[in-house]
Amino acid sequence: MRERTLLLVKPDAVSRRVVGKIISAIEESGFEIEDMKMLRWTREEAEGFYHVHRGKPFFEGLVKFMTSGPIVALLLERENAIKTLRKLVGPTDPIEAPPCSIRALYGTNVRKNAVHASDSPESAKFEIEFIFGKGRHLVEN
Numbered sequence: 001m002r003e004r005t006l007l008l009v010k011p012d013a014v015s016r017r018v019v020g021k022i023i024s025a026i027e028e029s030g031f032e033i034e035d036m037k038m039l040r041w042t043r044e045e046a047e048g049f050y051h052v053h054r055g056k057p058f059f060e061g062l063v064k065f066m067t068s069g070p071i072v073a074l075l076l077e078r079e080n081a082i083k084t085l086r087k088l089v090g091p092t093d094p095i096e097a098p099p100c101s102i103r104a105l106y107g108t109n110v111r112k113n114a115v116h117a118s119d120s121p122e123s124a125k126f127e128i129e130f131i132f133g134k135g136r137h138l139v140e141n
C-alpha cells in the first residue's frame with residue numbers, strides 16, 4: 001500500500017552538512033519527496049512533537065538538542081513507506097545500526113542520531129499534520 005511518512009534531519013546532521021547525502025539516500029531508496037521545509041523549533045514545538053516521551057529520562061536532553069539549531073522536514077511517499085524508512089534509518093543508537101543505515105553513516109550517539117522517522121501509521125499522521133498541516137498524511141490520487 002502506498003503511504004506517507006515523515007523524516008526529520010536533526011540539528012546534528014544539518015550542522016555537519018550531510019543534509020544532501022541523507023536526501024540522496026532517501027531518493028535512491030525509492031521515496032518521492034512530496035514536500036520539504038527547514039524550520040527551527042521553539043521549546044513548546046519540540047515538546048509537542050515529542051509529547052509521547054514526556055517524563056522519560058532523556059526528554060529534557062532531547063528537547064534541548066532538537067531546539068539547538070535548524071532541522072529539515074521531509075514529507076515522503078512510497079509503497080510501505082513507514083516500515084521501509086525505519087529500516088533505512090536504523091535503530092535509535094548508531095552503535096547498533098547496520099553499516100549502510102542512515103544512523104550508522106551520519107549519527108554520532110543515541111541522542112544525536114541524525115534523523116527522526118515516524119514509527120507507525122498513527123504517529124505518521126500526527127507528525128505529518130504537526131509539521132505540514134491537516135490531511136497531508138493522506139495519499140492523493
Ligand code: IDP
Pocket residue numbers: 053058061062091092110111112113115116117119
Ligand atoms: P527513535 O527516534 O528511534 O524512534 P525513540 O525511542 O522514539 O527513538 O526516541 C526519540 C529520540 O530521543 C531518539 O531518536 C533520540 O534522539 C532520543 N533518545 C532516545 N533514547 C535516548 C537515550 O537513551 N538517551 C538520549 N537520547 C535518547
Ligand code: MG
Pocket residue numbers: 119
Ligand atoms: Mg520514536
